[in-house]
Amino acid sequence: MMKTSTQKRNERIWSTIRDIPPGCVASYGQIAEIAGIRRGARQVGYALRHLPRGHDVPWFRVITASGKIAFEHGSDAFNEQAKRLMMEDVAILKGRVDMKKYRWQPDLDELLWKPSDAWDDE
DNA sequence: CATATGACGACAA
């Protein structure tokens, strides 16, 4: 079964998200950048909607650049995400996360450890 | 090929 470029792209996105440490969050655009996809925020959203069954991707650590949960406030998905974030001691005040405080900032060597172009055969 | 649609983002009022 040949992997389509889209599948490989999604896997790179999921991989990047797996690197977000507990207690931190990242924006869709940020994940795209790190995964080597410029202006790919929407592709990150797409990849998250297509998570495979039994995945181990911490999807809840991905929020919008403004610190809000992307789902509609009050929806089941929203509540689930908020719950999981709070379990990691990520505070949500006035419906939003303080990005200055919780935003994931990967180290240089962490990025060098996983160069964006070395992910073809994962 | 033309539009519509999104778990987005930046920016102008």
Next chain:
DNA sequence: ATTGTCGCCATAT
């Protein structure tokens, strides 16, 4: 702080 507009780009129809 809010809201609207536009850019972005893979998919769906």
